[in-house]
Every structure is written in structure tokens, then in C-alpha cells.
Amino acid sequence: MNKIFASRPLLASPVLASLLAVGSLFGGAAYAQDTQPIDRIAAVVDEDVILKTELDRALANILSQYAGRSEQLPPRDVLERQVLERLILVKIQVAQALGTGVRVGDPEVEQAIAGIANSNRISVDQLRQQVARDGSSFADFRSSVRDELLIQRLRQRFAQTRVSVSDAEIDAALAAQANSGTQYHLAHILIALPEGATPEQIATAQKKVDGVKALIDKGEMDFNAAAVRYSDSPNALEGGDLGWRSMDEIPAAFAELMRKMTPGQVTEPLRGASGFQLLKLVEVRDASQSGPKMVTQYHARHILIRTNDNVSDAQAKAKADTLRARLAGGAKFEDVVKESSEDLTSQTKGGDLGWFMQDEFGPEFGGAVAALADNEISAPVRTQAGYHIVQRLGTRQSDVSDQSKRAQVQETIGRRKLEEEWNRFLREKRGEAYVDFRIGKGSEQNNPPAEPAKPATSGG
Missing domain, CATH: 3.10.50.40 (Chitinase A; domain 3)
Structure with a gap:
């Protein structure tokens, strides 16, 4: 059945998860408007700007999450650039959504805010008071919720037009799972390489990933802290967590490695399309289903x-x-x-x-x-x-045992494809965008951020 009217997003995480993330990074103030005249511009993104107060609020929110664990964070200037890059990507995605006709009405924003309040077991009035205690205006919070909804809807449209899963792919995945319902909880550290990387860039990245691996092996830094400090992945600030993956969600080049690893182990550096990676197997579980559902x-x-x-x-x-x-x-x-x-x-x-x-x-x-x-x-x-x-x-x-299994496999394959295509799309849009940094290193030129600082190793 073609369920074109359904509110359920296809191959996308629930909207509420994205809305709850508003507070985790942007502190409900991603797009402050009622600022003081002395407010500085942190970056110009095409025809929009990111204000210094926006960046400061986002930084403060990250620092509060790592209270008592500040040693796991990178140096202030590196963390500032990581957070600023996230804010830049939000601006780019919102502009892309609006430019392609995506709209979010006031009733949808109100419904989403009510959902956030309900998930936190408080009323909307209590949520309003909490936002004020955090030093933000409710108008800013509403704006950030609207933008998260716009991005979520853009991602849904992207999935519907760019991602498809064939019956043959589902059949092949079900056959592969016939004797194994194992799922793997993974984390990773990415040392990125640009397209067409020079031998010098490859050698530098190789030295850096080797240094990070040495720090982890010696126990001088745990994996999550190393990811926060050194990874170039968008999920670096989450410790590189990739969540639970079934075998068909893991690239074939890495799948065999996972089967041989035990929880807690970290791979040697792996070369992939995006650069060098370290993969950690966090946990393993049996997710197989038996009997009727x-x-x-x-x-x-x-x-x-x-x-x-x-x-x-x-x-x-x-x-x-x-x-x-x-x-x-x-x-x-x-x-x-x-x-x-x-x-x-x-x-x-x-x-x-x-x-x-x-x-x-x-x-x-x-x-x-x-x-x-x-x-x-x-x-x-x-x-x-x-x-x-x-x-x-x-x-x-x-x-619905068989139907449920097929739906789960379709969702799994679709999610993996969407993740790959969406990240490629964001890199493309980021490369096309005009970004003028007004603070920090590189503020004098319109370039993406430099590599994070290299770890010190015994090998130099």
C-alpha cells in the first residue's frame, strides 16, 4: 500500500529524538535574534550569520555535559571550531530545506514542543521556565525547534528520493541472518582525508591515527575521550558512538573483523573512503527472533x-x-x-x-x-x-513474524544507505557554501577548519 499521507517518516529516526537533541547542543538558542548591539558575528554562512552568543551558548552546553570530565575535551579552540562547524551545518540544512519548499507551520511547532515537555514529564509552562533558567528566550527555543523540524523533513524527503531498498536486497540480508541474529554496538574515530589526497596528506593522517591508537593502547586515554578530542566524524562529541548495528549494516570490509573481536577491543587503523578509522566493539547481543509475533x-x-x-x-x-x-x-x-x-x-x-x-x-x-x-x-x-x-x-x-523481519531488514538497509548518502550530501553542500570565519584560527580566510591537533606519541 502506498501510504503517502502517513506521518511516519520513511527510513528516518523519529522527529522527537531530533527535537530532544536541540537542548543537547544548541541549548535552545541556536538562532538568537534579540541580542545586544555589541554581539559579534562568529561566522557568515552564505546569506546568514552565526552570532558569537549562539556559539557561546552551544559551547557552554557541551561543557556542562562534560562537567567533571573536561580532560576528555579537546583544547578550547578545537572544541569551538567543532561546535561552530555543527552550527554551520544546521544553517546550511535549514537554508536547503526552505529553498526546496519545505515548510513547518506553527501548529506543528506547538505539537513538537508539547511532545518535548511530555517526554520530560513536565508541562509546557514548566518547560518555558526551564528554558528561561538556562539563560535562553522561549522565542529562540521555538526557532530552534522549527529548524530541527525543517531539517528532519528535508532528511525525510531526501530518503524518499535518494534511497530505495529492493526485494532482492532484503532476501539476501534475510538469508545472511538465517543463522545469526547478532548485533554489534560500535564506536569509531575518523581521521579524515580529502578527495584526491596527496601522499603527504595520507602520511600525515596515517601518523596521526597511529598516534591515537598508541594513546589508547597505553591506557593514556580511553576511546570515547580520544574520539571527542581527535575524531573528524560528525559524532565526535558523542564519543564516536555508532549505536547498535546488525551485520548487514557494517561495511563488508569490516564485518569479518567484528566476528573475530571481543567487546572492548579496538581495531588497528583501517583505510576507508573517508580516511583512516579506528573501530571499537563495545558490546554484542543476540537480537534473533523466534516463534510467532x-x-x-x-x-x-x-x-x-x-x-x-x-x-x-x-x-x-x-x-x-x-x-x-x-x-x-x-x-x-x-x-x-x-x-x-x-x-x-x-x-x-x-x-x-x-x-x-x-x-x-x-x-x-x-x-x-x-x-x-x-x-x-x-x-x-x-x-x-x-x-x-x-x-x-x-x-x-x-x-507478523515474517512481515516484521522483512520490515526490520528494509529499515536497517535503508538506514545504512541513508547515512552514507546523507553524509555525502552534507559534505557536498558544506563544500559549496560560502563560509567566512570571523573568530578563531582561520578567521582571516574562507576555508574549512584545520585538522585537530595531533596527539603526542613516542614516535614523534
Whole structure:
């Protein structure tokens, strides 16, 4: 079924995870506007700027996360450049999103903020007070949430247009997993090389990665601290953590190594497309599934009224209320679908969506369906796509073991492809962007940051 109206992102992490990350790096003040006249510009990014106060807030947030562990952080100037580069990438992604027509309405921002408050088990008013205690304005926090949503939606569009997973790929991965459900928790350190690296650049990077490995082997620095201090990867400030990966998510060149390693081990330097890497096997677990997996499935039909640049939230809600009133007055559901529904895929089937699991079309839609009795019609339900009027037709218990496995494998392969393509896309956009550093090293020239400081080693 082509679920084009679904609010669930395809091959992308949930929006809420990105929103919660707002506080972790940007401190809710990624785009300060009400600054003092003396505020300096830290960097110019195309037609936008990053203010010194923005950078200072982001730095302060990182420092607070490493309170008591400051020795794990790189020198101040290197950390400042790492954080500034992240802020630059945010600016570039937001501009790209807006330039390609991505928009986020006020109701979506409010819904996301409510979700952040709920996940922290506080009210929105308490969240507002917390933001103020952290030294930020709520307007800045709203702006950062909106930008995170824009980036998430850009990434979703990118996945839908650039990433595809064939049935043959899924079949091959399932065959490879037949005798192994093992997953690996990995971390890495990347010493990057530019495209077309010269022999001198390769030799310098090789010396640096060897030095980092020597520090780890001697116990002078743990892996996470070395990643924060020396890695060129976007996840350096997270200690290089790559999370859990199944074997089909690990490049073939590294997969055999993982099978032979024990938790805690670190590979020798590995040469890849992006440069030299050190990989650490953190943990191993058995994620295999056995036996039937019974889930509740729902059968429902719906009417969709979309929101877009030409239809406001209030207009869509008013139209949905009118249609709901017609149904209450005795109008046939399939007739209203034919006349008014804007989900073209289900419109020709009377709005019928077939059988699906609760969260298949997103939490808002699924929650509304689960709350209905069979044949009951809902009030208008707001999702990312617009307003839905839903009628639940039935429920059943179903064994989805094979279906679930295929979906998981598809998600795994898609996530790996998306990660590779998205990182390549960001590097391309970063290279095309005009960036003028106004503070720190290199502020006199428009260049990407220099390599992080090399570790001292016994070999010089």
C-alpha cells in the first residue's frame, strides 16, 4: 500500500529524538535574534550569520555535559571550531530545506514542543521556565525547534528520493541472518582525508591515527575521550558512538573483523573512503527472533483534508468539522470520501486503508484508531499531513513474524544507505557554501577548519 499521507517518516529516526537533541547542543538558542548591539558575528554562512552568543551558548552546553570530565575535551579552540562547524551545518540544512519548499507551520511547532515537555514529564509552562533558567528566550527555543523540524523533513524527503531498498536486497540480508541474529554496538574515530589526497596528506593522517591508537593502547586515554578530542566524524562529541548495528549494516570490509573481536577491543587503523578509522566493539547481543509475533491490527477508512501553503490549519480544521457534521447527519462515508478526501491513493477505495498496525501511519493517527469502537467515526484528527476523519471497521490478532523481519531488514538497509548518502550530501553542500570565519584560527580566510591537533606519541 502506498501510504503517502502517513506521518511516519520513511527510513528516518523519529522527529522527537531530533527535537530532544536541540537542548543537547544548541541549548535552545541556536538562532538568537534579540541580542545586544555589541554581539559579534562568529561566522557568515552564505546569506546568514552565526552570532558569537549562539556559539557561546552551544559551547557552554557541551561543557556542562562534560562537567567533571573536561580532560576528555579537546583544547578550547578545537572544541569551538567543532561546535561552530555543527552550527554551520544546521544553517546550511535549514537554508536547503526552505529553498526546496519545505515548510513547518506553527501548529506543528506547538505539537513538537508539547511532545518535548511530555517526554520530560513536565508541562509546557514548566518547560518555558526551564528554558528561561538556562539563560535562553522561549522565542529562540521555538526557532530552534522549527529548524530541527525543517531539517528532519528535508532528511525525510531526501530518503524518499535518494534511497530505495529492493526485494532482492532484503532476501539476501534475510538469508545472511538465517543463522545469526547478532548485533554489534560500535564506536569509531575518523581521521579524515580529502578527495584526491596527496601522499603527504595520507602520511600525515596515517601518523596521526597511529598516534591515537598508541594513546589508547597505553591506557593514556580511553576511546570515547580520544574520539571527542581527535575524531573528524560528525559524532565526535558523542564519543564516536555508532549505536547498535546488525551485520548487514557494517561495511563488508569490516564485518569479518567484528566476528573475530571481543567487546572492548579496538581495531588497528583501517583505510576507508573517508580516511583512516579506528573501530571499537563495545558490546554484542543476540537480537534473533523466534516463534510467532502476535500483534493487533486495525481495519479502517479515512477522509483526509490536507494543510499546505494555500490551506491554513484553521481552514482545514473547519472543512473537516463540516464533513464530520455531514456524516453525523447521515451522509454515506464513501460518498464524502469520493467528494472531499485528498488522499488520492485511498479515495478510489472509499477511503479504505486495509489492515495495519497501530503506529504504521504515525502515533496520532494510530492512537485515534485504537481509541475507537468498531464502526465508530472519530472527530477530526490532526497529523503532519492534515486532518483525518477515521472510521474503524474492525480489529484482529495477526502473526507478523515474517512481515516484521522483512520490515526490520528494509529499515536497517535503508538506514545504512541513508547515512552514507546523507553524509555525502552534507559534505557536498558544506563544500559549496560560502563560509567566512570571523573568530578563531582561520578567521582571516574562507576555508574549512584545520585538522585537530595531533596527539603526542613516542614516535614523534
